[in-house]
Amino acid sequence: xxxxxxxxxxxxAPLAFPALMLIVFFIVPFSTMIAVSFFKRNPASFYxxxxxxxxxxxxxxxxxxxxxxxxxxxxxLVAVCCVAIAFPFTYLLTKCGRRTQTVWxxxxxxxxxxxxxIIGFSWSTLLSRTAGITNxxxxxxxxxxxxxxxxxxxxxxxxxxxxALPYTILVLYPxxxxxxxxxxxxxxTLGASPPRAFFNVVTPALRNTxxxxxxxxxxxxxxxxxxxxxxxxxxxxxxxxxxxxxxxxQSNMPFAAAMAVFLVLISLALVGLTLLVGRRxxxx
Amino acid sequence: MSGLSLNAxxxxxxxxxxxxxxxxxxxxxTFVCLLGPSGCGKTTLLRxxxxxxxxxxxxxxxxxxxxxxxxxxxxxxxxxxxxxxxFPHLSVGDNxxxxxxxxGASKAEQAKRVEELLALIDLPGFxxxxxxxxxxxxxQRVAIARALALSPKLFLLDExxxxxDAKLREAMQVELRQLQQRLGITTIVVxxxxxxxxxxxxxxxxxxxxxxxxxxxxxxxYRKPADAFVADFIGMTNxxxxxxxxxxxxxxxxxxxxxxxxxxGMSKASVSIRPEDVHLTAPGNGVLDGTVxxxxxxxxxIETFIDIxxxxxxxVATPRERPNVEVGQEVGIELPAECCVxxxx
Numbered sequence: 001x002x003x004x005x006x007x008x009x010x011x012x013a014p015l016a017f018p019a020l021m022l023i024v025f026f027i028v029p030f031s032t033m034i035a036v037s038f039f040k041r042n043p044a045s046f047y048x049x050x051x052x053x054x055x056x057x058x059x060x061x062x063x064x065x066x067x068x069x070x071x072x073x074x075x076x077l078v079a080v081c082c083v084a085i086a087f088p089f090t091y092l093l094t095k096c097g098r099r100t101q102t103v104w105x106x107x108x109x110x111x112x113x114x115x116x117x118i119i120g121f122s123w124s125t126l127l128s129r130t131a132g133i134t135n136x137x138x139x140x141x142x143x144x145x146x147x148x149x150x151x152x153x154x155x156x157x158x159x160x161x162x163x164a165l166p167y168t169i170l171v172l173y174p175x176x177x178x179x180x181x182x183x184x185x186x187x188x189t190l191g192a193s194p195p196r197a198f199f200n201v202v203t204p205a206l207r208n209t210x211x212x213x214x215x216x217x218x219x220x221x222x223x224x225x226x227x228x229x230x231x232x233x234x235x236x237x238x239x240x241x242x243x244x245x246x247x248x249x250q251s252n253m254p255f256a257a258a259m260a261v262f263l264v265l266i267s268l269a270l271v272g273l274t275l276l277v278g279r280r281x282x283x284x
Numbered sequence: 285m286s287g288l289s290l291n292a293x294x295x296x297x298x299x300x301x302x303x304x305x306x307x308x309x310x311x312x313x314t315f316v317c318l319l320g321p322s323g324c325g326k327t328t329l330l331r332x333x334x335x336x337x338x339x340x341x342x343x344x345x346x347x348x349x350x351x352x353x354x355x356x357x358x359x360x361x362x363x364x365x366x367x368x369x370x371f372p373h374l375s376v377g378d379n380x381x382x383x384x385x386x387x388g389a390s391k392a393e394q395a396k397r398v399e400e401l402l403a404l405i406d407l408p409g410f411x412x413x414x415x416x417x418x419x420x421x422x423x424q425r426v427a428i429a430r431a432l433a434l435s436p437k438l439f440l441l442d443e444x445x446x447x448x449d450a451k452l453r454e455a456m457q458v459e460l461r462q463l464q465q466r467l468g469i470t471t472i473v474v475x476x477x478x479x480x481x482x483x484x485x486x487x488x489x490x491x492x493x494x495x496x497x498x499x500x501x502x503x504x505x506y507r508k509p510a511d512a513f514v515a516d517f518i519g520m521t522n523x524x525x526x527x528x529x530x531x532x533x534x535x536x537x538x539x540x541x542x543x544x545x546x547x548x549g550m551s552k553a554s555v556s557i558r559p560e561d562v563h564l565t566a567p568g569n570g571v572l573d574g575t576v577x578x579x580x581x582x583x584x585x586i587e588t589f590i591d592i593x594x595x596x597x598x599x600v601a602t603p604r605e606r607p608n609v610e611v612g613q614e615v616g617i618e619l620p621a622e623c624c625v626x627x628x629x
Contacts, residue, residue, distance in 0.1 A: 180367055180369060182365040182366075182367050182369040183369050183371065185334075185336050185356075185363075185365065185369065186363065186365055186369035186370075186371075186430075187371075187382070188336070188355075188356040188357045189334060189336075189356055189357070189359075189361060189362065189363040189431070189440075190357075190362075190382050190383035190386065190430070190431075190433070190434075191357050191358075191360075191383050191386045191387060191434070192357055192382075192386050193355075193357050194357075196386070197357075200371075200382075201371060204371075204373040204374075205371070205372055205373055207373070
């Protein structure tokens with residue numbers, strides 16, 4: 001469908017409300033944060049307006065650098081795990097009957113209604129020594145005695161993948177439903193076994209969808225703050241945890257702001273790089 | 285036996301018989317058209333030959349070997365889909381050589397075969413083009429070339445030309461037939477277009493409601509349709525009610541045609557007569573009289589619609605053969621007995 005481009009000021013009116021919201025709740029606070037990141041900390045009265053790079057300088061240390069690297073690595077790992085699990089699952093789901101699909105999708109949507117706190121504490125119970133799944137393994141004779149599986153990196157990863165998986169499936173689902181099933185049939189008539197047809201045809205045909213989903217889950221996981229604290233050791237804490245710690249417990253707002261700005265810039269750069277690489281490959 | 289045979293194939297979806305006890309023998313090198321209205325089971329039958337559907341009962345035998353349980357990718361066939369199903373992320377050349385890559389052919393072999401096939405479909409030098417940049421007819425040819433890459437034993441096409449405009453479709457029908465004859469490959473095409481079937485096929489299989497209604501050479505189907513449905517589906521026809529009068533003569537509408545014998549045991553039937561066999565004459569000279577109700581002058585041929593007491597008969601003739609009659613005029617009609625076919629109504 002082709003529409004007329006908007007001409008008069010009145011044609012742009014529907015944009016006014018979202019624009020206002022974006023300005024009031026995103027641009028203004030974000031600008032404030034950028035400004036604060038250059039302010040000087042004043043232990044007696046929060047901070048004083050200034051223009052110094054101290055906060056950024058302090059960030060450039062081995063400690064904060066490694067926390068940033070860990071946060072990025074965790075977010076990438078969560079994104080890769082989610083897509084690796086969700087892509088084949090969603091593909092098989094679209095091959096099921098309408099009823100089966102509905103039941104699964106409703107189930108997945110209901111997971112979205114759980115808050116991060118509930119997910120965190122449920123997993124911490126599930127992975128605990130006293131009431132966790134290792135008790136089941138002991139009961140069926142696979143283990144000698146129950147063990148605690150947390151706090152650990154594995155527990156953080158499990159919880160975050162669990163939290164992001166429904167989003168991943170819901171983003172992949174429309175693209176996979178629209179995929180022409182005869183593409184795979186064509187590959188099969190040309191001699192490809194079903195798994196080979198899947199990797200030769202479905203995966204490349206949906207490359208852009210996969211890249212977009214990876215980026216979405218990456219950004220989603222980067223902001224994770226609660227689950228690393230509930231399920232992980234301090235060494236598994238993300239930059240978001242440190243930012244909160246600085247802002248709320250250390251009352252060092254300029255430093256927290258500087259870390260937040262840095263995190264946003266790094267993630268924007270990574271997303272941009274992914275898109276750039278994707279476009280170049282596509283051109284070949 | 286060399287060729288394909290389908291033995292008592294049935295396919296049931298729930299309690300619906302999509303294909304109902306179909307048997308068919310296709311000698312090697314035959315061009316078969318499965319023809320029928322939508323939902324008659326022709327596509328399902330083709331998909332069972334390809335192995336994309338499993339028959340509920342019956343067997344598929346190719347060159348003497350039962351391939352009913354052989355998965356699609358081991359059947360050595362080429363198939364063109366209605367949607368063409370070209371791989372959007374691959375170039376023309378990579379689409380065509382896909383089957384060769386799967387078999388592990390060397391780069392040089394692949395390139396050579398792609399050249400051959402592009403020459404075959406008359407698109408030389410197209411190997412590097414992206415599929416998205418092709419026109420409808422070119423995509424069609426690429427899909428055909430891709431299916432033929434491994435010189436398959438069976439060439440299957442599911443409504444291959446339906447996306448093309450009428451002129452291109454007619455041209456492609458001729459090309460496809462010539463290609464098939466050059467390669468001598470056993471070919472099955474699903475179509476709902478009877479002109480397409482008449483143009484290309486050695487053997488036309490008319491299907492309806494999951495069953496084969498008639499399988500014969502195109503001209504035999506046209507001249508001797510098995511029943512009223514086939515007669516009506518293949519080309520234009522006049523289906524007229526016929527019965528036997530007290531004197532034992534066959535009466536079509538009000539016209540007694542003694543030379544036309546009804547099959548024994550049948551007292552009521554239909555008579556199919558093609559419009560080009562209906563001749564116009566002066567009133568009283570033919571077996572029936574009627575009024576011209578409409579004239580469709582197509583230039584090359586003229587279709588005359590004649591109303592006979594509520595029944596419409598269509599006569600087709602070239603302008604030279606046809607007496608000059610106009611709407612509202614009384615005319616006589618001749619129905620040559622040798623052109624009439626008695627079919628079950």
